[in-house]
Amino acid sequence: MRIERRLLAGLTTLTVTLGALVTPAAASASPSEPPLGEFLRRALDGLAFEEVLDTAPPTAAAVVTTDKEIATVRRAPATVIAPIAQQPQIDATVLELDAAGRIIGSATVLMSPRYPDGVVVDVDRDLHTTDVRWREWDDEGWYANQGQGTVDIVPGREGASLDFMSPYPASVMKLMVAFGVLRLIDRGTATLDEPYPYRPAEPSTLCGPDADDTLRGYLDRMLTESSNEAACALIKFLWDRSAVDELNQTFQNLGLETLRLLNTRPSNGGRWTNSLTMSSLDTAKLLAIVNGGPGTLWTAPNGHRVTKNELSRASREFFLSMLHQQGWNWMLSTTNYCGREYPAPGIPQKVAPRWIAADGTVTVAGTSFGADVRPCNRAAEVTFAHKPGWVSTSGADAGIVTSLPGERPRHYIISVFSNLGEQYVDANRPADAGPSAYTEKFARLGALIDAYQAHRR
Template sequence: MNAPDAPTPISTVASASEPATAMATATSADPARSPKTTLTHDSLARALREAVLAQDFGATLDAQDGGKPMRHFPSLDLAVAAYPEHGAPVWANVLFSREHPEGLIAAIPDNAGPVGNVRFLADTRDAAGNSVAWAPDSDWSAMRWTPLAGDAGPRMVAPYPASLLKLMLLAGLGRLVDQGRASWWQPLSYRGRERLVTDWAYDMVTWSSNEATSALVTLMHAAGAIRREIGRDGGREVHNELHTLFASLGLTTLRFANTTADGGWGNGAGSGVGQLQMTAWDTVRLLWWLDPMAPSAPWLPADAPRLSPESRNQMLRALEDQALHEVLSSDALGGVPGWVPGLPARLPGKWLRRDGALHAGERDYPGDLRRFAVGGEVWFAHKTGNTENYASNAGIVSGIAPRRRHYAIALLSNLGARYAPDSRCATTWRIPALGAAIDARLASWLET
């Protein structure tokens, strides 16, 4: 499923003028043949943009539209923060949508603060609670949008993060524990099941258990970290300490709003699409804050919240044991016909049965995947998200010795399962191909 040659790149928010040379596809990306450029914010942004354009995402087939190529260029929000062994961190954020198919390069200040040249709008749903922005015949000019962040520049509709949102809840839980208001080791009952908080959190992340997510939402409410007044309209949120945490970290596009005390966090509970929001750059910065091996975060004040070693380790353990390598990395899909390699991560072997098939919680993947549990070039501590309309992935990449690359990456998109080539896939093969291409380019910069 290799893409044709990419449109030509641009240096700013404008049309392209010269051919793309770096990162054409996962199979053609060859670091040895990549341009001998220096790793800078600008060169990284150009490389990310070229990588996206090279995949020809606009040609992706849409099952919701009779299997025809999608009518609108998809929305993709992609950010990377790279940590060279010698030198300062380097970062970039590129964004695409039906209104900006050639891509925008985000303006990020010298201290890695918030994006300054984009107006982010929250995703939306109709009066019946349906996610409508991504329907084949959707008309954005007729929709009402709620501002998310930013007050200048081109508008970008931020796609619902799907289960990547569980990363926000995990961070809020870590903070709650560090304040002495909960414990990783306390029993927590939800719908007749009692388990330790750490076990609920582990399942929420490693195989994306929705039940575990609901259990932990009830804990946040019971501890008073989230409060919602009850009314005839279902109530409204009046207190949210996750938002306080994100504001103290300068992550203004991370929103975990309008969940309910009984564990509701979807559209039917008045939360979900448009209420649970993330952008790629703020997600990368959340991972930067979490990563103990990353350099100091330059945008954070000295009194910014810090995680205790115990909470950080609990969070990283779950991210490192991620079973769902099916978006930027694709090892879990190695038994699916037409498999396309993604970011070359090592698959945690704990999820494999004797025959090599993967089983994690309620998730099963076919084939003998044992080669992925002993191979790979990097560790990928990450969280995925996937629904019919959305696919996302974000995590921390670190090289398996002797490889030395280290970076954080986040991708949010509206390329959900309706664009997948197989019912067992989360998204189009173009996304793991993008992950492989980006990793190859970063390896050429970070390991030379």
């Protein structure tokens, strides 16, 4: 019966997608289309994420989780690679925006061993929910307790109808760091071109040695090529300015209750553990501030009216410019692999010119993708200002999608967190696939959502 439901969901999703691909730009969604929340749930369910293979199954490898900066998975021999033990954890949000950046629609869907078909989260008009008991990620607990977490992220949610262990955000957490640094710059206590000598007081395998750069340089490297060393420097900078606790309180004041930059080391900016938390909904809302929009974006539970002015115009424009120059286009968008049979095409975005060599190939932080992206850039329909993240048991991507001139209008924020990091692969992944941190199912999800959004407009 489970397989039959999968096939039905997949056919429903495919019908919507094909309709989007062959129908001219429309002013609104067809009456036959499901609402956004149900569409997102069906899309996730139809993609059958539980079919991925585990390169380090629990019976054949030990998971080391004491500290994310040095966490490793002792991978099993290829002969014992097995299907994933249970339904993966996935937390996905889409915020629909009008041309000015107002939030006009939203949907959040959770999947886990508890909710294998996916469940749409009840979110109020202020994009807030009390229906979820958010828990910190725990690798061993995911295996041993069927995805049941034990450490609460938001207090007082014992009576919530949904219980969900939030995947570790990996490098998407760098959005929180950038927000904190830019807030200090807006306050006048720092400038983008201020030199900051990074002098870690203790060694770190994550953070690297001494470094010298400006805040602009660290932010650029952290956001566009996902430099961990730059992120450590900026976290230490926040500690040096006694700004970490204040930043965490700011997230609470803005109603972004699951955003927590906790328990990093003041000495070097390292120690990235499971107490770094982000939900897809709160991450999407943070990006809505960065994107900007008129008036009140939402009202926080404390009554604070949140607007784009939580960051100055200059800081928002700088933040967006960095996200637009993202080099790692390989999860929800896969333009770095242009023309390859694998992975599947994702959000049809344009790659930033800074990464493209004379032969059209993309190299980011020493990783070469080997495909000529120029044909895909010519065919691109949108920009995707985003930040991905990946470790062995975390795959995440969050960003703002905007249609290019002349293309079917769409404007939305997409945010996806999962435990499907580099440890998990597709059965159909070819040996010559090139660098691939994620299952291609995420790219298919990105393409489905983009087609749906294009059709709705």
